[in-house]
Amino acid sequence: MNNHVLKVEGLKKHFPVRRGFFEKVIGWVKAVDGVDFEIAEGKTLGLVGESGCGKSTVGRLILKLLDPDGGTIHYKGKDISALSRKDLKELRKEMQIIFQDPFGSLNPRMTIGRTIEEGLRTLGIKDRDERNTRVQELLERVGISGASADRYPHEFSGGQRQRIGIARALSVEPHLLICDEPVSALDVSIQAQIINLLKELQQNLGLSYLFISHDLNVVGYLSDTVAVMYLGHIMEYAPSEKLFDHPLHPYTLALLSSVPGRDKPKGLETRELRGDVPTPFNPPPGCKFQGRCPLAEERCRQGEIEFYRVSRQHRVRCWKVI
């Protein structure tokens, strides 16, 4: 099992909450609180969860846009959690990100060609003509006419902008793409196109994806492995088919049964989730899901719940289901 592109262990990010005149730290928001997963070469890991559970923070931690407070990130066997500025520059060519909002992710004052060109500068391509040719190639690759390189983002539709965002990410020839809800803001018909584009790119370029989404259908379609996240913890981690056919964690069950039009997992009554996700600010000890879990008992409120290994690839953070 040494073909991991990315291996994350015990990743933590705690944001301080400050109040008052002296900005005293009155508590911590544990956005990411001990997350482990790995992504195999050329495969996709789907990261699912409700909004505010820390999925996007995980993406930004891996990209080193945020500094982790704990844990390690290994990229191709190399620990990248404490890198110097210069090494970081090398890392930028290896992994890239695609954003959710196609309107906020492109600079409105720059032509799309110039936007994509920035990655080529990072690659160190000095020759202007070569950069222009590469920009055209990248645009064609994502299905946009190369002649539109000198247009501004407002001249494109949402789906087209998302393609441009993908072209920008591809400009540095990365191996790992972090897709931060890339289709959530798009129409369903456009979603399909973007997802198929991502699949096609994965086949042709051998990319690995960390696919962050709250849409279980999309994640199920794209992912080889799925991690279900709740309030900074991974609750269940399993190969895609396993997770969808034999979900174990009560939260996963609730999520799956809330997808409209989906076959309900067998032998289980529908469990609608009540209430909202509690705030991650100073949570009570024990299982993070205790407040909304239909199976919660006294034991769930004491101490950290372990990550149980059900089978070789299936792990779940609940003691009741094993």
Added chain:
Amino acid sequence: MTKFQPHSESSSEAPPAPRRTQGQEFWRLFKKNRLALAGLAIFLIFFIIAVAGLSVTSGTRPYFDPALVRLPEKLRPPLSRPNLEVLIPGEMPPLGMYVFGTDDLGRDVFSRMLQGAWVSLTVGFVAVGIAVFVGILLGGIAGYYGQTSITINHIFLFCLMLGGASAFAFGSLFPGVILLIAAIAFLYRSARSGKPAKPSLALAWLQKGATSVDTLIMRFVDIMLCFPSFFLILTVVALLPASIYNIMIVIGLTSWMGTTRFVRAEFLSLREQDFVTAAKALGVGDRRIIFRHMIPNAVAPVLVSATIGIAGAILTEAGLSFLGFGVPPPYATWGNILSDGKRFIFDAPWLTFIPGFAILIVVLSFNLFGEGLRDILNPKLRERY
């Protein structure tokens, strides 16, 4: 999992929207705003008059001489013909008449207004230029690097350098040099250690963050805003030798606070935008992010406040000149023409009204233009097309 059928058609979904650059779009909206257009037109006329005025009123033998005293011809009303019997040929007004009349020394008010237009224009632009420069610099630092904390270290170093420099400047060389050397040694030591490798416990408090850059800059802005700026300017001008450059600098240095707040706010929101994150992820440097991604997106409100600021600066200069603290006498400015004329307001009302109206119209045109710009640049106020 059969929801996503592979699509067969090639992927460009829709033809892109009709070609329209931002410049064209801007102009199209601008033309609709009549008041702003009028403001721009008046501004352009004013600009041409000011530039032309400079060229015809300066030099050793100007065509329009604003300083030429014709005592027998004092307080002549506008459009009056010169009295040919008392004037020598060189003293004739160039247009054959006193277009705006003459003042109490018989100087041609039209020539003086021409000269004053240039003063107003330069004061407006230079003062606002200084204000915008300081504003973007400080606002940008506060917005982009604001969270960097200033440690007690830094404050100590700053005091050391300031003390050294001031001791040096006030003539006590020896302590000054000692302090400066100490400061440089301190700087060298902290620069060399790079990452502070666990300072000894006694010195640990030096590394403690006292405040953040953002707090420091924004509280300074608040302090500057506490002073009524006109009186601050009066105080400073009273201390400095009166010259047109000092006036510009002082007006500029007392009006940068609004711009700083604007720029900081814009930078704070832009910093969280996805395209900035994307640029960081691509390994684009800080400098390029600031100058290519953030400033172009932050200039719109700055431009608006600058335009309105020009009007404010012209008004402030006129006010200062009126009070006698402004540009010194050989120069005519609209403010001091007004000030000189107020003694004769009943005998020669044109001396007050002509510069007064000129100021009114120019300031109004800048304000209208600025407000038009704000409407056009604000996408929320922009009507859908």
